[in-house]
Amino acid sequence: MKVTITVNGNQVAAEVADRTLLVHFLREVANLTATNVGCDSTSCGACTVLMKGPGEAGGGKSVKSCTVLAAQADGCEVTTVEGLADGSGQMHPVQAAFHAEHGLQCGFCTPGMVMAAVSLLDENPAPTEEEVRSALEGNLCRCTGYHNIVRAVLAAAPAASERRSA
Amino acid sequence: MIPAPFTYKRASSVDEALDLAADDGEDAKFLAGGHSLLPLMKLRLAVPEVLIDIGRLGELRYVREDDGHIAVGAGTSHDELARSALLASELPLLAHVAGQVGDPQVRHRGTIGGSLVHADPAADLPAVALALDATLVARGPAGSRDIPASDFFESLFQTTLEPGELLTEIRFPKPEEAARWAFQKFTKRAIDWAIVGVAVQGGNVALVNMGQTPLRATAVEQALAAGAGPRDAAAHAAEGTSASSDINGDRGYREHLARVLVGRALEESGTRA
Numbered sequence: 119m120k121v122t123i124t125v126n127g128n129q130v131a132a133e134v135a136d137r138t139l140l141v142h143f144l145r146e147v148a149n150l151t152a153t154n155v156g157c158d159s160t161s162c163g164a165c166t167v168l169m170k171g172p173g174e175a176g177g178g179k180s181v182k183s184c185t186v187l188a189a190q191a192d193g194c195e196v197t198t199v200e201g202l203a204d205g206s207g208q209m210h211p212v213q214a215a216f217h218a219e220h221g222l223q224c225g226f227c228t229p230g231m232v233m234a235a236v237s238l239l240d241e242n243p244a245p246t247e248e249e250v251r252s253a254l255e256g257n258l259c260r261c262t263g264y265h266n267i268v269r270a271v272l273a274a275a276p277a278a279s280e281r282r283s284a
Numbered sequence: 285m286i287p288a289p290f291t292y293k294r295a296s297s298v299d300e301a302l303d304l305a306a307d308d309g310e311d312a313k314f315l316a317g318g319h320s321l322l323p324l325m326k327l328r329l330a331v332p333e334v335l336i337d338i339g340r341l342g343e344l345r346y347v348r349e350d351d352g353h354i355a356v357g358a359g360t361s362h363d364e365l366a367r368s369a370l371l372a373s374e375l376p377l378l379a380h381v382a383g384q385v386g387d388p389q390v391r392h393r394g395t396i397g398g399s400l401v402h403a404d405p406a407a408d409l410p411a412v413a414l415a416l417d418a419t420l421v422a423r424g425p426a427g428s429r430d431i432p433a434s435d436f437f438e439s440l441f442q443t444t445l446e447p448g449e450l451l452t453e454i455r456f457p458k459p460e461e462a463a464r465w466a467f468q469k470f471t472k473r474a475i476d477w478a479i480v481g482v483a484v485q486g487g488n489v490a491l492v493n494m495g496q497t498p499l500r501a502t503a504v505e506q507a508l509a510a511g512a513g514p515r516d517a518a519a520h521a522a523e524g525t526s527a528s529s530d531i532n533g534d535r536g537y538r539e540h541l542a543r544v545l546v547g548r549a550l551e552e553s554g555t556r557a
Contacts, residue, residue, distance in 0.1 A: 119292060136292035136335075158285050160323055161475065166389055171340065179363070179392040185322050186393065189292045190315075190339060237388065255474035256387025 121192045125150065126201025134188055140181075141165045143188035144198060152199045152229045153183060156258070160185045163257030166230035168197040168237060177282070180237035182256070199229035202236065211277035212236050212270070221270035223261035231257050235271045236278070243279040247272060287325035294337040298423060298452060301338050305448045306425050308334040314450055315339060316359055319386070319394035320402035344397070344452060347371055354456045358397025362409075363388070365396060375456055377465035377485050381412045384467070387475045397451045400436070403443045403497070406477040408469065410437060411498040415483040415490035416456050424449035437497035459485050466552035468545040472532070479532045480541040482521075484549040494525040494542055501525075504546055514554060518547035 122131040123143065130148045144167065145151050156164030160182050168178030169186065172193050183196075202210035212235045215221065222228045231254065238245060238253040245253065250271045251264070259267060295301035305312050311333035315321060318339070324330040338344065344359030347368045354374050356365070365371060366383030385391055385399070385408055399409040400420065413420070413433040420431045425448055438444050445451065459465075469481040469492065481492030482501075487508050489501040503520035522539035529535045 135289070137287045137289055139286065142286075158326070160319065160386075160390065163387070163389060180389045181393055182389045185319060187292065187315075187318065187322070187335075189294070190318065190337060192294075234388065237392075252474070253388055256389045 119189055119192075121188045123148075123188070123191050123193075124195045126197055136187075136189055138188040139184055140167070140169075140186040140188050140191050140196070141183035143191070144183060144196070147188075150198050150200050154226055154229060155184060156226065156230070158184050161256075161258065162227070162230075163234060164227050164230040166233040166237075166257065168233055170195040170197075177236070177240050180234050197233070199232050202232070210236065211281055212239065212274040214277075215270040215274035216267070219266050219270035219273055221262065221267045222259075227257060227259045227261075231259065231267055235267075235274065238271065239275055239278040240282065243282075244275055245272070285326040287322065288328055288331045290325075290332055291334045292337065293334060295341065298338070298341060298343055298450065301336050301341070301450060302423060302425065302448065304334075304336045305450070308336075310447045312336055314401075316344075316395040316398040317361065317393035318398075319390050320398050320404070338450070339395075349374070350455075353458060356396060356454045356456070358400075358451045358453060359395050360397075362386070362391035362394050362396065362399075366391065374458055374462055375416065376462060377416065377459075377467060377483060378409075378412055378456065380465075381408050381467050381483065384408060384469065390475075396454060400454065401443055401445060401451050403437050403441050404477070405437075405440065405495060405497050406493040407498075408467075408478065408481060408483075408492060411481060411483045411490040411492045412467075413454065414498050414500055415485045415488045416459065417488065419455040420451055421453040421455065422446075422449045423452050428452075430455075434500070440496045461486055463556045464553045465556065466549040468549045468552070470541055470545060480527075480538050480545055482542070482545045482549045484546075484553045486553075489521075489546060489549070491521070491525065491542060491546075494522070494527045494538060496526065499525060501542075501546060504550075508550070514550035515547050518543050518550060521546040 154164040156162035165183040170178035313332040315335045344357040346357040362382040371379035418433040469478040503523035507517040521542040527538035
């Protein structure tokens, strides 16, 4: 079927098999390969992106793109980690905080972790440490032990909130 | 992992979805959030030939007060349930448990109707529907019918819905004491299915993952009605159950967990009263 998805502000249209998963559309049709396929079974969250349906408010909600059909995202807006930086290349506050707080080691989980954190801060601009930990329960990291990731999300909260209201 | 080939159709109304299902018969499945169905299809445990997408139907997404009960559209996401102010005051058990399903990403996509029709005995919401004496409203070619939650879950992944029937609404009577609720779930990791879970509303007690379907803990409820305290009533928690044995625990372990968790849940609901 013909699928049209606005990915990071750019319209991407393609004829794809009905069974195409959103993550494969992003990686192989839109050629955006930051979104990783980890477990491929709705557990690890490495494929997390933001998805906003037609007529929905806000910046989109976190979804696991290995468990969404491209067809389900037809007509939607999708944001991947490649779409977070602003036009001048300035990193999103969550990206900057992951850098500053050393919130990654191998980096495989990082795109999904960052998108889950952006979605959390959209819903809850000033989360407690406990709330950050529970909001990241769908994202697995096998390197860091999560401490620096949680620290990065907490550190990003004020600037992320400022950016949204700007 | 990629699902086996199928034909995707998007319905623009419930009527159209029912018409499409009537055309394709037993080869078709309804797709809402897809968070039960798509994982099964990727494992090729489900191989429908046609998917009818009902995920965008606004007419299935609502939580409202309706003639003395609470009506929830089957397409309402777990996240929307967890954030509903009406549920927080009238059915706090449902709001709380919806916020415990899976993880935030799953809750953004998964729907209450999808979870109920999937009928996994390890899922949280089917037991909540039982504990709250819900009525499930199904629409099909022959019209609409009401199915009590106690008649809905037939066996493992099997409900009494007929082919071509669509669950459209879940109706909950308002509990006499909404605040007397509790939910206990034992998992190894936050996002796991319950090894055993318990939902309590007033004197109603329902068990997660203690048999082929979600179950009411009838013996516990009878003991409570006869005046037993939480601990004495909880001693009956495994009666009438048929828990399975798997990598997470054998049947005896699950029976022990059921007694412990029912005891905790009854004590917790008592402190809220």
